[in-house]
Amino acid sequence: QVHLVESGGGLVKPGGSLRLSCAVSGLTFGDWYMAWIRQTPGKGLEWVSHITSSGDATYADSVKGRFAVSRDNARDSLYLQMNSLTAEDTAVYFCAREYYKRFDPWGQGTLVTVSS
Amino acid sequence: EIVLTQSPGTLSLSPGDRATLSCRASQSVSSSNLAWYQQKPGQAPRLLIYGASSRAYGIPDRFSGSGSGTDFTLTISRLEPEDFAVYYCQQYGSSPLFSFGPGTKVDIK
Numbered sequence: 001q002v003h004l005v006e007s008g009g010g011l012v013k014p015g016g017s018l019r020l021s022c023a024v025s026g027l028t029f030g031d032w033y034m035a036w037i038r039q040t041p042g043k044g045l046e047w048v049s050h051i052t053s054s055g056d057a058t059y060a061d062s063v064k065g066r067f068a069v070s071r072d073n074a075r076d077s078l079y080l081q082m083n084s085l086t087a088e089d090t091a092v093y094f095c096a097r098e099y100y101k102r103f104d105p106w107g108q109g110t111l112v113t114v115s116s
Numbered sequence: 117e118i119v120l121t122q123s124p125g126t127l128s129l130s131p132g133d134r135a136t137l138s139c140r141a142s143q144s145v146s147s148s149n150l151a152w153y154q155q156k157p158g159q160a161p162r163l164l165i166y167g168a169s170s171r172a173y174g175i176p177d178r179f180s181g182s183g184s185g186t187d188f189t190l191t192i193s194r195l196e197p198e199d200f201a202v203y204y205c206q207q208y209g210s211s212p213l214f215s216f217g218p219g220t221k222v223d224i225k
Contacts, residue, residue: 037214044216044218045216045219047212047214047215050213058213060212060213094160101151101166101208102151102208103153104163104166105163106162109160
């Protein structure tokens with residue numbers, strides 16, 4: 001059974017940085033594209049970034065230049081480095097396997113709160 | 117940019133009722149690029165339908181998807197108590213690479 005577990009969320013001040021992790025089990029991690037998706041009560045679900053199995057990344061315009069996605073296939077792990085955080089980045093962040101243009105499964109999410 | 121609109125915002129129904137949820141795209145979307153998810157409170161979204169009409173693994177056959185172009189529909193033939201949740205459509209396209217609709221909440225009447 002495929003299992004994804006996010007960690008690293010928390011409270012951070014505006015302008016600060018945070019690194020999220022996603023530990024994956026139950027599949028050959030290196031074979032799959034992976035994605036980060038966030039959810040806020042106001043903006044709903046928003047795709048943030050994806051990374052191909054070979055490490056090429058694409059970002060939403062809202063985070064381009066501030067966020068960086070990476071992966072460690074030896075550790076079956078996905079990461080999201082978030083810099084220059086603002087209140088608008090406050091959200092629950094989910095990692096998910098990107099499976100032929102859809103997301104399945106998802107992790108349980110980790111809450112990031114940007115506030116002074 | 118492709119924008120997805122879902123209607124209604126809330127659907128109040130009873131167990132055993134039929135639910136019809138709409139997802140409309142601002143531009144044509146390939147059917148292969150349209151998916152539906154279910155989300156319950158405190159949980160992550162779960163894939164229900166992909167390719168507009170194919171059920172994901174383990175999804176009961178009371179869930180069905182249809183549509184093409186700019187208009188897509190998720191139908192739940194007979195609502196079970198566990199089906200009361202929020203439903204999102206999602207498309208794969210250009211910029212942004214992926215986008216989601218705002219969701220339809222199916223609640224108990």
